[in-house]
Amino acid sequence: MRSHRILFSSIILFCITTIKGNFLTYENARRAVIQAEDLLTTGGRIQLNDKEIKVNELFMKYKLEELAKGYRNPDVNAAGLHFFKAKPLIEHSKVFQFLRRMPKGATLHMHNSASVSSEWVVRNISYMPGLLRCTNKDGVSVLSFRRSLDLGCETQSVYVAEERLRSISPMAYDRNLEKLINLYTPVPEIEYPTIGKVWTKFQNMFTTLNDVLRYLPAYRAYHWQMLEELYNDNIMYAEIRMDFKELYDYSGRTFAPERGVKELLNVIEQFRYQHPRFLGIKIIYSTNRNVDRNRMREQFDKFKQLHSAYSNFIVGFDLVGQEDKGKPLYTFVQSLTNLPPTARYFFHAGETNWYGASTDFNLLDAILMNTTRIGHGYALMKHPVLWNSVKTRDIAIEVSPISNQVLHLVWDLRNHPGGFFMSQNIPMVVCNDDPGFWSTKGLSYDFYYAIMSLAPNNSGLKTLKNLVWNSIRYSVLNTFERKAAFANLERDWNNFLEDVLKGLVF
Numbered sequence: 001m002r003s004h005r006i007l008f009s010s011i012i013l014f015c016i017t018t019i020k021g022n023f024l025t026y027e028n029a030r031r032a033v034i035q036a037e038d039l040l041t042t043g044g045r046i047q048l049n050d051k052e053i054k055v056n057e058l059f060m061k062y063k064l065e066e067l068a069k070g071y072r073n074p075d076v077n078a079a080g081l082h083f084f085k086a087k088p089l090i091e092h093s094k095v096f097q098f099l100r101r102m103p104k105g106a107t108l109h110m111h112n113s114a115s116v117s118s119e120w121v122v123r124n125i126s127y128m129p130g131l132l133r134c135t136n137k138d139g140v141s142v143l144s145f146r147r148s149l150d151l152g153c154e155t156q157s158v159y160v161a162e163e164r165l166r167s168i169s170p171m172a173y174d175r176n177l178e179k180l181i182n183l184y185t186p187v188p189e190i191e192y193p194t195i196g197k198v199w200t201k202f203q204n205m206f207t208t209l210n211d212v213l214r215y216l217p218a219y220r221a222y223h224w225q226m227l228e229e230l231y232n233d234n235i236m237y238a239e240i241r242m243d244f245k246e247l248y249d250y251s252g253r254t255f256a257p258e259r260g261v262k263e264l265l266n267v268i269e270q271f272r273y274q275h276p277r278f279l280g281i282k283i284i285y286s287t288n289r290n291v292d293r294n295r296m297r298e299q300f301d302k303f304k305q306l307h308s309a310y311s312n313f314i315v316g317f318d319l320v321g322q323e324d325k326g327k328p329l330y331t332f333v334q335s336l337t338n339l340p341p342t343a344r345y346f347f348h349a350g351e352t353n354w355y356g357a358s359t360d361f362n363l364l365d366a367i368l369m370n371t372t373r374i375g376h377g378y379a380l381m382k383h384p385v386l387w388n389s390v391k392t393r394d395i396a397i398e399v400s401p402i403s404n405q406v407l408h409l410v411w412d413l414r415n416h417p418g419g420f421f422m423s424q425n426i427p428m429v430v431c432n433d434d435p436g437f438w439s440t441k442g443l444s445y446d447f448y449y450a451i452m453s454l455a456p457n458n459s460g461l462k463t464l465k466n467l468v469w470n471s472i473r474y475s476v477l478n479t480f481e482r483k484a485a486f487a488n489l490e491r492d493w494n495n496f497l498e499d500v501l502k503g504l505v506f
C-alpha cells in the first residue's frame with residue numbers, strides 16, 4: 001500500500017516537473033495520473049484473458065449506455081435513486097441481467113431471520129395451519145404458532161386463516177400481512193423521514209417474525225428457502241449471522257437450541273444433495289448488543305459451547321442491532337475474552353453517521369479485538385489510521401449498499417464510502433444484510449449499485465471479478481473447502497463467459 005502511495009505521488013511530481021520542463025505534453029501527464037489511479041482501484045491490476053476482454057466490451061457498452069441515459073435524465077438514473085424507486089428500472093436493465101447470471105461466489109453478511117423474501121413468507125408460512133396473530137403494547141403484530149408463551153400480546157390471539165377468511169379480500173389481507181415484514185414504500189422520504197422511524201419499523205419486523213421461525217416446520221421450510229434464494233442468484237456459499245433459540249412443534253413441545261443446529265445441518269445436507277454445486281453455509285453466532293454485560297457473557301458462553309461442538313460450522317461471534325442505540329463494543333471488551341483459538345470475531349462496526357461518537361469507536365475496538373472482517377464499516381473513511389490498518393492487516397469490509405441506503409445512512413449511493421474503499425483498493429466484499437425485508441433476492445441488486453454507483457464509470461469486469469473472488473478469499477472456508485470453492489468458481493465463471501459470448505445472457 002505504501003509503495004502504491006509512493007508511486008502515485010512520484011507520478012504527480014514527475015508530471016509537474018516534466019510539464020514545466022516541457023518533456024511531456026500536458027495530455028501525457030494527464031493520462032499518466034488517470035492510469036495510476038486506475039491501477040489503484042479494486043480490480044485495477046487484474047489481467048483479463050481474451051474471453052474476458054470480449055465480455056467486458058459488451059458489459060461496458062451496456063453500462064455506459066445506462067449511465068449516459070441517467071446523466072441525461074436524473075429521473076431514470078437508477079444508480080443515484082433510492083432503491084425503492086429504482087427497483088423497476090434496475091429490473092429492466094441489461095447490466096442487472098448480466099449481474100444476475102454472473103456467478104457471485106459468496107455472501108458473507110446476511111441475517112437469517114431477514115433473509116427470505118417477504119412474499120414467500122406470506123405465501124407459505126402464513127398458510128401453515130395454526131398461525132396466530134396478536135398485537136403487543138407497541139401496536140406491533142406478533143405472529144406465532146403457540147398461545148402458551150408470553151409474547152407480550154395486548155389483544156386476543158386470532159387465527160390468521162380466520163382473519164383472512166373474514167376479510168373483504170384475501171389478496172388485500174395478504175398484501176397487508178406482507179407490509180408487516182417489508183420496508184417497501186413508494187415514498188421512503190415521507191414514510192421514513194428520520195433514521196429513528198425506519199429503524200423502529202425494521203426492528204418491529206424481527207419482532208413480528210421471531211416466534212414463527214422457531215416453529216419446527218416453519219424453521220425447516222424457511223431455511224430451505226433461504227438457500228434456494230441464494231442458489232438461484234448464483235451464490236454458492238454464505239456466512240450467516242444468527243442465533244439458536246429453543247424450537248417448538250405443533251403440540252407445544254420445545255427443543256433445546258442444539259436441535260436448531262442439527263435441523264439446519266440437515267436442511268443444508270439435503271439441499272446440497274439436490275444441488276451439489278452449492279457448497280453450504282457457516283454460522284456467525286449473533287446476539288443483540290442492547291443487553292447488559294452479564295447477559296452478553298452468557299451469550300458468549302453459549303456461543304463457545306456450540307463452537308466447541310461444531311467448530312467448522314459455528315465459526316464466529318458478532319453483536320447485532322442498531323449501533324447508535326445499542327451499547328458500544330467497548331462496553332463488552334471484558335465480557336468477550338478468551339475467544340477459542342479456532343473461533344473468530346466478525347463485528348458490525350461503523351454503521352453510523354455519528355463521527356466521533358461512542359458508536360463510531362466500534363471500528364477501533366473491532367480492530368483492536370482482532371476482528372476477521374468488519375460488518376458495514378460505513379464510517380471507516382473518516383479514520384485514516386484505522387483504514388490504513390484494515391488495509392495492512394487485510395481485514396475485509398462487508399459492504400451492503402442497499403441496507404445502508406434503506407436504513408438511512410445515505411440517499412444517493414454514489415456518495416457511499418464504498419467508492420472510497422474501491423479507490424484505495426481497501427479489501428471489501430459485496431453483501432446483502434437483510435434482503436427479505438426489502439424485496440431483493442441474493443446479491444445481484446447490491447452488485448448493481450456496487451458497479452454502477454460505487455465504482456468509477458470505466459470499471460467493468462476487472463472490478464466485478466475482484467469482488468467475486470474476494471467473497472471466497474475473505475471467507476473462512478478451510479483450505480480444502482476453499483480449493484473446491486475456487487475450482488467451482490473458475491468453472492462457473494468460464495461457463496458464464498461462454499454464455500455471454502453465445503448471446504445467451506443479453
Ligand SMILES: [Zn+2]
Nearest residue numbers: 111348375433
Ligand atoms: Zn447486519
